[in-house]
Amino acid sequence: MQRFLRVILIGWLACLVVGGQVFAQGAASVPTIALNPSAAGVSLDGNSRFWVDATGLRSADRVEADFASLPWALREPGRTYNIDGKALWFQFDAQSAGGRWFLELASSGIDRAQLFYRGEDGKWVEQEAGDTMPVSQWPLPGRFPTFELSGVTGKPVRYWLRVEHARVDFASPIAIYDQPRLLASREREQFLLGAYFGLAALITLIAAANGIVQRDRNFRAYAVYVGSLAIGQLAYLGVGAQHVWDHWLHWNEVATFVLPGISGACALWFARTVTEPARFSRALDLAVWALIFALLSAVALDTLLTSRTSFALVMALTLVALAVVAGLVMLVWAQGEDPYIRLIALGFVPVLVMALFPVARGLNLIPASALTRYGLSIGAAIEMPILFYALSLRATRRRVTFDRAAGLSHNDALTGLAHNRTLLQRLESALTRARSMRHGCGLIALRISNFDALVTEYGREMGDRVLVVAASLLRQAITDVDLAARTGDHEFAILLEGPTGSAVALSRAQQIVASGLRQADALPTGTTLKFCITLAMLPERELNAAASLKWLQDAARAMPADSRKVIRPLNF
Template identity: 50%
Template sequence: MSRSALGVLCAILLWCASCWSATSASAPTDFVPPAQPRTLALGGDAPWASLNGNAVYWFDRTGAATIATVEAGSSTLPWKVRVRDRHDRLHGGALWLAFDATAPAAEHWYLEVGASFYDRVQMYYRDRNGNWVVQESGTIHSVSDWAVPGRLPTFALAIGDPRPVRYWLRVEDDRAEFSAPTILLREEALQTSREREQFLFGAYFGLFALVTIAALGNGLVYRDRGFLAFSLYTLLLGGGQLARAGIAAQHLWPNGPVLNGLALALWPGAATAAALWFVKVITEPVRLSRALDLGVWALIAAVLAAVALDIVIGTRTSMTLVLGLTALSLLAITSMIAWGWIDGHDAEMRLIAIGFVPVLVMALFPLARVLGLVPSSTLTRYGLFFASVVEVPILFYAMHRRLMARREAELRAGALSRTDPLTGLPHRQGLVERLNSSLAHARGQKQSCALLGVRISNLEAVAEEFGKDAADKALVVAASHLRRTSVDFDMAARVGEREFAVLMEAPVLPEAVSSRAQQVVASGLRQVEALPQALTLKFHVTAAIVPVPQLDAEATLQWVMDGLDQMTQDAKKLIRNLNF
């Protein structure tokens, strides 16, 4: 029995040993050799070629490897094939790309990296004599010092060398990831691409400049805080994208890498803070809660403080803080707009909400890409550009309608203080102010204007027979008659309980004044449906040619009104000329 047990134990040990030896023997077969780049044969009908699937990459975590060490150890480094728009981290290290290419001797080819915000981008290759050719670009250099100045890092490939040439691309950035497309372009294709993008970006940022200037002008002229906040938002939104796209470094400060670095650091925190202020101004969260209003101010201050910290220390942590607060701000903006829509306090809030939707949605894609949540794509790179083109005109139109509605309300409120509420005509003070300027103009031009005094002489009889409502209707009908008989810049006003005045602007002739007085009298004799049947208005009219020496506007009006008092109610002559 013991021998049997001992035999079983030996068999088990023998089986384990054989399994271990088999595993050890098979281990070398699991070794995956480093990938090798394909040799791209450039030229022919194709004006461009992508490096996706044709180049290999290796991430140097220390960032200390030199081109000599990379070339010497290229056969042992763990190269991998670069797939379409791969999302590779660069934080604190460097990404190396290697590819082989041949180009016809008569053609000029270039490598273009599809992003302008990497700190340092270098390309190496050996010429025919075996010497290293080094080209550099990136935000730490002035664009004017780049190997091929432009919006994007661009490098020239070997010229007149028919042999396959190995190219090495090194990308370094402390806080970004490498997700930009890399393509090879023939010279004419590169030129065409640059001309097209310059046209498109010119139109894009021209729109931003036009809207910003118009918004600022409206804000200053009408003292509208909403338009001022909107102009700041469009300025920082467009300016941030201007820097992010490389247009600012190319055209505004080609010799200022410090300015370019500062502009890049402001994005997206500064634009987000401006958006918060803009939405706060138009939604007015203080109406809901004072604490909520202070909370929005605190969030704006936190975003700006995080941006300032990121500018000073420039670490991955500080950038993550900015992005986190940006995400929180987008949530706050969405909440305020939704509340403004539901509240219904502002009639244009729905249009403003529709304008904000594209940017709020598209801003999530680059934010998620930077945080490593989604891979790079067209939406992550250009989605915000497309959304802004839709957003800015809609917001400007909504803000314009909002401003016009408020201006109309202000004008109506101002007019109510200077207008008779029953008839809608200007009251006595309004007429005196207008008459004062008319008299000054007439004296300066040595011309004459005229002033008519009009009284409803039978208004008391109307009130006694038909009641106060009929008397009020008679006043409204009289005002309507005076409006219809007034022409051009003439002005009718109610100056007493049953008295009106009509100012005829210069130049006037006595015949025209008499004709106008007759029209006024005749208009009152017409029957109107608004008045009781068979009721007509009896007008007494005084007419004067003015200015009269030594009489100001108030004295002139009083003189004309006093002339009405000298006309008896049963007078057969209904028109009295005072001075002609």
Template identity: 30%
Template sequence: MNNTSGYDASMTRLSAKASLARWAALLLLASFCWTTLAMAQPLTDPGIQDNNTTLRDITMQGRILLDPTAEQTIEEVVAKGADFEPLTSPRGFQLKGAALWMRFELPELDPAQRWYLMLDGGAFTDRVNFHQGDPAQGWKEQVAGDHVPVAEWSVPDRSPVFAIDTAQLPGPVWLRLTNEPSPLSPRVYLIAEDELQNKRVWTYLMIGGYLGFGLLVMFLGWVHARLYADRSFVAYVIYVACMLGFQVAFTGMGGFFFWPNAAWWNNAAAPIFMLWLTASGIWFVREVCAVSRYHRKVDRAVLAWSAFGFLFPIPYLLLNTPPMFTILNIYGLLSVLLSFSLCIWTWRLGEKYAGWMALGFLPVHLGYPFPALRAAGVLPDSWATQYAVLIGSAIEIPLLLYILHRRAKEYNENRARMRALDSADPLTGLTIAPVLYLRMRDAVRRARRYGHHCGVFLVELSNHGEIVAKEGRETGDRALVVAASRLSRVVREVDTVCRISNTRFAVLVEGPLRQATLKVIAQHIVAKGLEQGPTLPADLPLRFRMVSALLPSEEIPFAEDEDRDERRFLGHLHKELDRLAEDPKKNVLHLPFVPSMPPASMA
């Protein structure tokens, strides 16, 4: 028997692992598909082929000049026109206090539309100055960037946008860009007003829907935290909040909508939320995977790693140097590896939901390299670097909530079963005797108040010894379980069935009740016992012997604060049932009244 149970348990574990592997393969395939689509987005357009085109990438048409002092004026830069070099490929520039100048030769554009120059990736630009010459007024300058409040930008938007004076075209325009400590990798678009408005609408719709969905998930996570009293949901809510904050800051929506006059915070929000997001993610993994259950030192190390992420924004913002930026990137990369490793490690040690957590984090883990490599200067600004993590988190957040819900539900059911053991018979699942005594007292109190009777049966499985002698103890226990089930089906849900001793059951039937009703119930109990079932031998039906009585009786006043009166009452029924066993031809005894007995308080 033990070998069979071990085999079944082993097969169950193998089946769970196979299911997890199948889901991992499907999620990997889906994530690979959308990641491939993100990478397939063209980084540059071949060139301006049609002046009526309303959106075009002109990055590769620009010529660049590096100003190492960052102090040259537009007049000085224009005078060095011969020193400008062509930008042959998308690349990052680690400026380190320098300024990058870009010159674009714009053709004559359709004057029926208003035209703009737009930079993608506003989170990686401290300051941008746009210059366009005007013979009558000199140089026209427009300004944008993280070091300037969005409300003061020439054209407030989520990323730098500059209006072009089409009357001065064809002719060159200049951009001056600065950024520290992350590398600068500009991507410049020439865009018409209708296309710019269309792009705004779709961007706001997409990111707004994402934020609304994230807030709903946060609310559901908090409801689950209150419902299940599980710290994992608290960590999840904090993780989602940091994820939403990071996306708001990284996409530029925060500076445009939430803090348009706070330039310092607009510049600092993205790295701060990135560090808090990573730290809260590690804390979340620690809570769900129960790392402390498997290794105390590893748990302390993980907790310290998470605390480092919450505190590191202080030195990062105070120093704001390339080495600190490198530490930030390394921390993010190692945190991705750490979270995945912790999930797999604890899953292999037997933490069932840790494996599902690894799958839940997978969409963000696959999308994280795009902005990370962009921040390191390896990749230029692109659709993938802007939205890979956003799309991944939109897939991840509901997955993690569902996994947490299943985990909490299973653990809550286990706790409920453990609590039920304190008030239920371990073998049959019936109510235990102390609960029966309380319900008897309440039933008697109600019966006296409304002037009716309730009934009590004491039922014995009379042929239990015969079943054990013929089929063994296991079959005897099964017979008791079947007996409990059949007794429960005879009475109503408001009635109580309790296992009083090894083979005897007490049944409390709520009123109003008459003696004739007790006789009908007794007939049903006897008939239920004689029914054939697949779990017991056909030649051994359940034979019930029972005694019944009506409550309350004026001769038995129940005490208000003790259960000795209920015990004495059931003790009397036990004696009557013992006498009934002496007569093998009789199985049911209905007591017309209860003999007078003094209450426990007077005994």
């Protein structure tokens, strides 16, 4: 019995060993990639093996010689690799049916990538790209490391891809494309990126100009935020290394880590400027400043240490900053004091959502993808016009308030019309021009004849509303060169600058009477405005501005409130 059990145990262990070997061989077994014009793009997922060189020192010759003894494994979709201080090797076989084919690692900021294969003469063909050399010296310059495959057709060629990448797990999609598809993809990307950076530059310049001219700190902060975000995207997307700082190798190595962190601090500063948390809590405002300082300090520390831990700290603080931005916007929304906060909140949403993808990628929570590469740019492109429009509305509202306050020396505070002194100055100038150039100007005096009755029935507040409605009707009746003014408690005047005729003056008076008899939404149902109007063509005899106005006002006051004839020309 014991012998029987021993045989069963040995057989079971043998099955495990053989099965494990078969499984390992199956996992590392990959097909030869067939490259033909019908292949839109062939991913190395499931079509390549990988192995991590813990020393990072093995050469292509050594890896090729030890191929059979190395623990190769199948590259699976979404796999990430921590290769700090190591080297990651991929091996695949491809057979071309013709044309030019390229291998692309679809991520910028890769430290170093090398492709090896044997040429027809048996010697190594080596290509290299990455942050260790200028983009202009890459085999195929661009945002992503790209290598041309062998031009040999009709037989398989074995390729070895070596990657060095520190501080963030390597998780770049790797695929093979033919030349037409690769060029079409790059042209499309350049067009979209050009549109984004062009929009960002335009918004930055306009916002900065508005901030300087209008002395608006919101626009100044917005210009800094948009500009810093665009510069951060220059580094993150590889556009800066390709077009701006091609030969600045050290800066290119750190820019991908430094600039996005700075743009995160600028975003938090802009949110603080817009929401003004100090209005609600001094401690909250200090906490926001402390987070900005902590984020910038973490960026500086990461630049000095260049470690995985320091970069994870920057990403964690960036995540906290995104949460604080959302909290500040919601706080102002809850207070309900800002009529444009909903539009501002809507503008922040795309960036707050899309920024989560590159942050999660920086924390090694998800593999590289289109959302981790372009998500923030897409969110920013949606955000920029919305926030610019919201800030413009807010600035217009404040400017109207300031303009109205500044205009109190010239305008009536309640109706916004010119007051009596401004009218007399304009009228005196108009009379001088009319006498010297021998043409006429018109003057209309108006009185709301049922004003006292409305105040008695509805109260003084309704009287103020009646005056505002009357002022609105007068504005609709004048042109840009005319002037409407409030000359008394419920009296108004309109100056029709010359040259003008009696027919025009009479037409304006009829228009005012008719508009007053129409129901206004601001007045109680069935309530209309009744005007008594006198008008004259000036100059009249030797009357000056004050005497001319008094002449028309006295005539208007003398008209009975219930008179059937409400328009009275005085000299025509």
